[in-house]
Amino acid sequence: MHPAYSVLLFTTFSGAGYGLMILLCLFAVAGAIPADPVMGAIGFGLSFAMVTFGLASSAFHLGHPERAWRAVTQWRSSWLSREGVMALITYVPAGLFAMGWVFVEDTSGVWALFGVAAAVGALATVYCTGMIYQSLKTIRQWHNDWVTSVYVLLAVATGALWFNALVIAFGEGRSLFTWLSIAALSLAMVAKFGYWHSIDTAKAPRDTGHATGLGRLGTVRQWEPAHTQTNYVQREMGFRVARKHAQKLRIYALLAGFIVPLVLCLAVAAVANGPAAAILAFLAAAVAMFGMLIERWLFFAEAQHVAALYYGADSA
Amino acid sequence: MTSLPETSSGKKLGLVIDLDTCVGCHACAVSCKEWNTTGYSAPLTDQNPYGADAAGVWLNRVHSYEVSPGTQGSGGMTVNFPRSCLHCEEPACVTVCPTGASYKRAGDGIVLVNPDTCIGCKLCSWACPYGAREYDDDHGVMKKCTLCVDRIYNENLEPEDRQPACVRACPPGARHFGDLGDPESDVSTLVRERGGYDLMPGLGYRPVNKYLPPRERRAATDSGPLELEPADVAAAAAGDGMFRWLDRVLSR
Amino acid sequence: MAERRVSGEPKVETSPRIADEVKCTTCYMCACRCGIKVYLKDGTVRYIEGNRDHPVNKGALCAKGSAGIMQQYSPARLRNPLMRVGPRGSGEFKEITWEEALSTAAGWLGEVRARDPRKLAFFTGRDQSQALTGWWASRFGTPNHAAHGGFCSVNMAAAGLYTIGGSFWEFGEPDWNRTRYFLMFGVAEDHDSNPIKIGLGKLKQRGAKFVSVNPVRSGYSAIADEWIGIRPGTDGLLVFALIHELLRAGKIDLDYLVRYTNAPWLIIDDPGAADDGLFARDEAGNPLAWDRETGAAVNAKLPDITPAFHGEYTLADGRKATPSFSRLVERYSSKDYAPEAVAERVGITAATIKRIAAELAQAAFEEEIVLDIPWTDWAGRRHEKTIGRPVAMHAMRGISAHSNGFHTCRAIHILQLLLGSIDCPGGFRYKPPFPKPIPPGLKPSDQVGPGQPLGGPPLGFPTGPEDLLVDEDGTPRRIDKAFSWEAPIAAHGMMHMVITNAAKRDPYGIDVLFMYMANMSWNSSMSVSSVLRSLTETDPKTGDYVIPKFIYADAFFSETVPYADLILPDTTYLERWDCISLLDRPICEADGPGDSIRQPVVQPDRNVRPFQDVLIDLGARIGLPGFVKEDGGAKYPGGYADYLVNHERAPGIGSLAGWRGEDGESHGRGKPNAKQLETYVENQCFWHLKLPESQRFFRHANKEYLEWAVSFGLIGHADQIVMQIYSEPMQKFRLAAQGHGERQPPERDRARVETYFDPLPIWYAPLEDAGVETEAFQFHAVTQRPMAMYHSWGSQNAWLRQIHGANRLYMSRAMGIRLGIGEDDWVWVTSAHGKVRGQVRLMDGVNENTVWTWNAIGKRAGAWNLAPDSPEATKGFLLNHLISELLPERGGGYRYSNSDPVTGQAAWYDLRVKVERIAPADARASAPVFAALDRLPGLEPPPEILRFGEQFKDKSKGGA
Ligand SMILES: Nc1nc2c(c(=O)[nH]1)N[C@H]1C(S)=C(S)[C@@H](COP(=O)(O)OP(=O)(O)OC[C@H]3O[C@@H](n4cnc5c(=O)[nH]c(N)nc54)[C@H](O)[C@@H]3O)O[C@H]1N2
Ligand SMILES: Nc1nc2c(c(=O)[nH]1)N[C@H]1C(S)=C(S)[C@@H](COP(=O)(O)OP(=O)(O)OC[C@H]3O[C@@H](n4cnc5c(=O)[nH]c(N)nc54)[C@H](O)[C@@H]3O)O[C@H]1N2
Ligand code: SF4
Ligand code: SF4
Ligand code: SF4
Ligand code: SF4
Ligand code: SF4
Ligand SMILES: [Mo]
Secondary structure (H helix, E strand, C coil): CCCCHHHHHHHHHHHHHHHHHHHHHHHHHCCCCCCCHHHHHHHHHHHHHHHHHHHHHHHHCCCCHHHHHHHHCCCCCCHHHHHHHHHHHHHHHHHHHHHHHHHHCCCCCHHHHHHHHHHHHHHHHHHHHHHHHHCCCCECCCCCCHHHHHHHHHHHHHHHHHHHHHHHHCCCCCHHHHHHHHHHHHHHHHHHHHHHHHHHCCCCCCCHHHHHCCHHHEEEEEEECCCCCCCHHHHHHCCCCCHHHHHHHHHHHHHHHHHHHHHHHHHHHHHCCCHHHHHHHHHHHHHHHHHHHHHHHHHHHCCCEHHHHHHCCCCC | CCCCCCCCCCCCEEEEEECCCCCCCCHHHHHHHHHHHCCCCCCCCEECCCCCCCEECCCEEEEEEEEEECCCCCCCEEEEEEEECCCCCCCHHHHCCCCCCEEECCCCCCEEECCCCCCCCCHHHHHCCCCCEEEECCCCEEEECCCCHHHHCCCCCCHHHCCCHHHHHCCCCCEEEEECCCCCCHHHHHHHHHCCECCCHHHCCCCCCEEECCCCCCCCCCCCCCCCCCCCHHHHHHCCCCCHHHHCCCCC | CCCCCCCCCCCCCCCCCCCCEEEEEECCCCCCCCEEEEEEECCEEEEEEECCCCCCCCCCCCHHHHCHHHHHCCCCECCCCEEECCCCCCCCEEECCHHHHHHHHHHHHHHHHHHCHHHEEEEECCCCCHHHHHHHHHHHCCCCEECCHHHHCHHHHHHHHCCCCCCCCCCEEECCCCCCEEEEECCCCCCCHHHHHHHHHHHHHHCCEEEEECCECCHHHHCCCEEECCCCCCHHHHHHHHHHHHHHHCCCCHHHHHHHECCCEEEEECCCCCCCCCECECCCCCEEEEECCCCEEEECCCCCCCECCCCCEECCCCCEEEEHHHHHHHHHCCHHHCHHHHHHHHCCCHHHHHHHHHHHHHHHHHCCEEECCCEEECCCCEECCEEECCEEEEECHHHHCCCCHHHHHHHHHHHHHHCCCECCCCCEEECCCCCCCCCCCCCCCCCCCCCCCCCCCCCCCCCCHHHCCECCCCCECCCCCCCCCCCCCCCCCCHHHHHHHHHHCCCCCCCEEEEECCCCCCCCCCCHHHHHHHHHCECCCCCCECCCEEEEEECECCCCHHHCCEEEECCCCCCCCEEECCCCCCCCECCECEEEEECCCCCCCCCCCCHHHHHHHHHHHCCCECCECCCCCECCCCHHHHHHHHCEEECCEECCCCCECCCCCECCCCCCCCCHHHHHHHCCCEEECCCCHHHCCCHHHEHHHHHHHHHHCCCCCCCCCCECCCCHHHHHHHHHHCCCCCCCCCHHHHHHHHHHCCCCCCCCCCHHHHHCCCCCCCEEEEEECCCCCCCCHHHHCCCHHHHCCCCCEEEEHHHHHHHCCCCCCEEEEECCCCEEEEEEEEECCECCCEEEEECCCCCCCCHHHCCCCCHHHHCCCCCHHHCCCECCCCCCCCCCECECCCCCCECHHHCEEEEEECCHHHCCCCECCCCCCCCCCCCCCCCCEECCCHHHHHHHHCCC
16 A cells, blocks of 8 residues: 555554543543643643644645545444544544643643543544554555554554653653653554564465466466556556565664664663653654554555456555 | 335336357447447546546446366467446345435345545455446546436437447347346246356346357367268279269259 | 436536537558448548448458558658758758649650650559559559559459459458358458458357468457468468369259359360360351250350360361360379378368368358349340358468468359359359459550550450560560460569569669559569669769659658658548549449548648549659540649549549439439539448349349449440450460460460469469578468558558557477577578568467568658667668569579469568577677668657657547
8 A cells, every 4th residue: 555644654653642532631640740831731732733743734635625525424324434533523522621720721621521521532543543454454464463462552552652751751750650651652662563474474365367266277477557647547556565574663663663662761760860861761752753654654565456457566 | 315215116127138149249339339329328538548547437348358268178268258237135235324315215136436525545446346337537537337217217219229339239139138037028038048147146246237158169060970981982082083973963 | 329427426418419420430550441430520521430331341440440540640751742952861851842743743644655665664562542643543544553452462363354253352352240150261350340240249149150261360360260371372272272172072052153153164175276175166156065955066155055164175177176074174183283292381280181171171061041032134035043152262362462362262153153152142252343354355555656645454354465565576565574474364463573674674674653542662573672662863974873763652751752852742541532433443342333422620730632633643743635625724623533533444434333314313324413522421432332132142143233343334235254264365375375376475484374274273382482491491481461550651640650660480389399489589580682670479280380460560760750779760660671572583694573473463471581699699680780870850749758648638528
């Protein structure tokens, strides 16, 4: 699949934004962090910014952004629509909760209800995002049970990194938070490994013989393409990444997305608090975001759409 | 609407494509382009039409494949393979659509995109296993085979012309249009008789369009002799080159 | 089909109005001439549909036909007459008025005509107005005229017309409805493109067996029940082996041969005599046969005789004679033609050849068709049934484009005759006006003198040395050397040699080259660079171009336009009157004759004129007889439309056969009808006559048919047309070469004529094989027509060029592996003559010794108003760069043209090449590269985005 930047940015940033939102809400509701209005404003500001930036960049991907509102109408069948609905709905409790926190400096009582609702909404939104991909039977690498777990875990993990950086910056850091980041990141890494293992060891992928139904007559190869220049289907669905290149990128994704942030988190845990910890924590979040972009790019680039089989791809 | 129609009339309009007869002439693809660029899907934009990387929207494309001899001992063949929307009965292209722009008509099963409500998110094209959806970058909407919905019921056309442009044009008659929901229809009969098949049935989209497989290539006619008997064994053996059968008395 | 609307679903306008107006005309996206209906909206072409009622395509429409819209609106259309101002090839032109253009052309032409008319060479390419252009040339008085048949398929035409009085090409067709076994040689697309596809569809439906003999398994061959991947140039051997098998088994339709062919005619057996090998004839000139009943030589054309088929007989003068059939038997039953003997050379196993022979015999003799159609033979005998042998064959350029194609094609016809399957139910059927006398009675005419028209047509069918156009010393009289000893029966001329010969002034120089609709400086010439050199070569003495003046009529910015001096821009096919006449290449069907017209369905939006109008105007300006009235005024002031209606070739015979006579009631013959074109338009632009059933078969010997054909003006007399297995004209040329008669070939040509003028088909390796190291140049290189592209002119088409924007060199996968050449590799393809670079695609379905590519996809950068970096120019390539117009020197330093030695047919497919892989880093583009052409004056840059159809959208939504 063609890794469109709008979609990479969208899933990465909205994921992190929702992850951050979940942690802000839950820890505030639980009273684990004080309702510091500045911290709340910056935390939610960051979360909303990431979410909104993500959603906006996904709108770039649309042919008719002005009609984007229509996308919420088909929640009964469409995961994309559900995602849109959840994203919109989530703004409401999240906004209310943020207001309570920033203006009333209260995250308990009714406000707490909004917080819990926002956290659930955010989680659901990310879940829907994952399901958009996971539900597609056309792409073996996406139609895979790990996909949604990875999406959710990565959202929580990247959110946790930002959360940790934020609270440390406000002097509210706790080792619990750092260890939570480490745990979330580790879990996400395990899931990602699970995913990679799963797509690498899938049973016989489909070939052109399957796609054309001619396979029972022998080995089927493309002879003449339908047209000599490329078309939309080839550009969008026929994108392939060389195996060697993908392996390299997996290592980069692993390093930037997981290993380096984990090491940085361990360093944060060692330093515990203060400006050095804050810088390290921010660095961890930023590096992880970069790693996530690579991971997302690969998520698309390694995805092989069956339609490409009609255009000469040897497997999908 | 993105949800599939709950009730269906039982009518399943679609195409039956005979891979045994298709010569790969692209007539169907071009007549499809021609009809549809001025019809329901107008225009089917062509980017850079006279330049280095011309790329246009087409709703039907004709591929050619080679089948190398398989273990079953088929002799190897070249198969031309037209491909357009199969108007699936379980089309995920419809159910994934967030706007309802993509829909399956209850009355005849045609899968259409409403160009006035499509937001161009392209998700439907990801959901289509058959590569049948093409995005019009210029128009910002998704386009696909309409089964020539603006021909098949068109009262401005002669009744015998109320069939898809591609079927109407196909010179060797390799394309057939009809109601595959009616077991007695010509197309259903053809599918039964010729072992018409679904593309990638395992995916569960239940395509309405069917493909008729290329027939086994016949090296020898079924009953044919492998070699002629000499007419005149003795003369042949003597090698005198002249044949006694030439002695028949023949009247002009 | 009724629509069921479901509430809640978006409303779809399922019955939009399609057009303001629908006009019928004839397609010209290729030469097949299908009937079309053009839907017009707001004066714009909206949709083109095949006309269901039309005899050619019966509603079908091919890819090119549908893409006609994009041709109509192509940005490569010429817009104004152009006069060259820079050097040839520079593309520097100024736009001029039509008056300037016409007076300049008339000045040049008139001067030449007054001085030496043959100094005009007037050649036309993809033309379908040959009845007009040929007549114009003959009125002008130049023998130097022909259309493209010489590089196309004159081998098929000549071999057919000298054997069965009809031919493959589009002059006949298999009986698609009845044949049980269809054997096709070397056809990728053909002129009868839609009819063949429709026909193959019918075969498939009926389950008849279809065998395709072709080095490549694509297109039609892909759907064949059996593909025979033959080695190019060896079909003759295959056919001989099939004949060998049939003879061995006695599976020959002797009844057919005795009645309809010259198989029993006696041949004089008197080696050394001036008439050796000619038919023994009686005083009246009738050929003789040996009647077994009376034991005497009798007029072989008499009915009811019982002729002998073999043996040796003594003629009245005491000399020996043998029936021609015994010569045939002798030759082809030779062990040399046993399947085992040829198998290796043709690349087909002996077992397969034997099986095909057996299948042919089985279909012909065991599956005989008997129709309840009574008919009367030439002798007046009534036959209650029409009996058919359901074996049909078809062949085209895979046979004809080889230098041995004439003989191979004759062999195929003879194979059909031996099976009794010409013009019978289930066999190969003539399309009227065929069959014609063998060969047709026209002879080529020579120049008479300054200001004089020719005595007859420029082209014809020589039957002996006396008909050649040569000087005393054997020097060719025509610029292309057609009808010379080099190509004695070049019945379609040799257009591929004109420019080369003219530039070498061999046999003489010309003053004006006038061409129409032929892309001679690109894909239709062998060896593009030498043709470009010829066109730009100057005389060192005068500094003038050696070809001093070049007038060219094209409709588009083709590669040839920049090399001409005066450009006459034509309309498109949707903007003019045209005529597909019985006098030319008509649209007849086996069941009856037909013709058709094109009418202007849209008005040109440019300053262009139909070429036919221009030609008629020029004819009047230079006062050609037939184009001016007695008072010197233009005879056809109404242009081509006027001419179509009013011109009579012979009394009562004109361009169009339908609705003649003042009342428009007669067909075939009749006075001009002032309303004729209107009547055609009312009748969907075609006229078609279905013959009664009794006249649909055995027309070479069908009394009713022959008499009708005479009354209709198709043939001169109603005698039986006896098919010529043994060809006497060939023997006449051979005798001359052996030193007999007044006109003999010069020494240089003697052996050649003697060898190739064999009265029975022979096989020899394609001539190029003799000139190259076949070990080194291991591959045969051929081209195929892509179904969705027409020669060079399809590339300007925004839709078609997306399908074929670049071409590959196709090679067998097994061979690729052996040579270390992989998919997508770039390679050098080298012939004895040149080199091209292209990209490889491997495939299974190709003969191992063959490489091939799609024809005419490669384009010169900038031409056709395409971006110079278009794939046509950067990845596309032509094999033409590898082909030489001339064969290597023979003894005496003479170089023959690269053509069939009998007919002068260009031997495009004789080419031998080697293929070498290029390291990936060294190549990204095709070669050779020619300087990019600049956009011609008047042409706009092409659009970057094409939204054709948008203009109709809002209106259709408004619901009409
Ligand atoms: N290698 C190789 N070369 C071949 C062949 C092959 O098989 N292999 N085939 C040969 C054969 S059989 C043929 S027939 C030739 C064909 O070659 P050409 O006869 O040269 O055919 P085109 O390339 O189509 O060129 C025809 C010209 O007519 C112009 N034209 C198109 N429409 C109109 C019109 O309406 N009016 C006018 N005035 N001009 C028009 C086009 O712009 C173009 O310049 O190629 C020959 N060349
Ligand atoms: N779409 C389209 N249609 C056209 C044209 C076009 O350009 N495009 N051009 C028109 C013209 S001008 C012409 S002349 C006709 C020509 O029509 P075809 O005769 O069909 O022309 P080619 O494409 O040259 O096909 C020649 C075939 O012969 C095969 N072949 C080559 N060498 C041999 C051989 O030695 N033996 C055998 N058995 N086969 C061999 C080739 O593989 C190829 O399939 O088509 C006409 N129709
Ligand atoms: S073929 Fe593709 S676009 Fe058509 S209905 Fe099926 S899934 Fe949808
Ligand atoms: S591109 Fe249009 S039709 Fe396709 S899913 Fe998106 S909104 Fe629906
Ligand atoms: S049915 Fe109509 S839209 Fe669909 S492929 Fe055929 S011509 Fe195109
Ligand atoms: S028009 Fe018919 S024969 Fe030609 S490619 Fe399409 S389906 Fe095949
Ligand atoms: S075969 Fe195609 S291009 Fe040729 S005349 Fe017929 S419709 Fe036109
Ligand atoms: Mo041709």
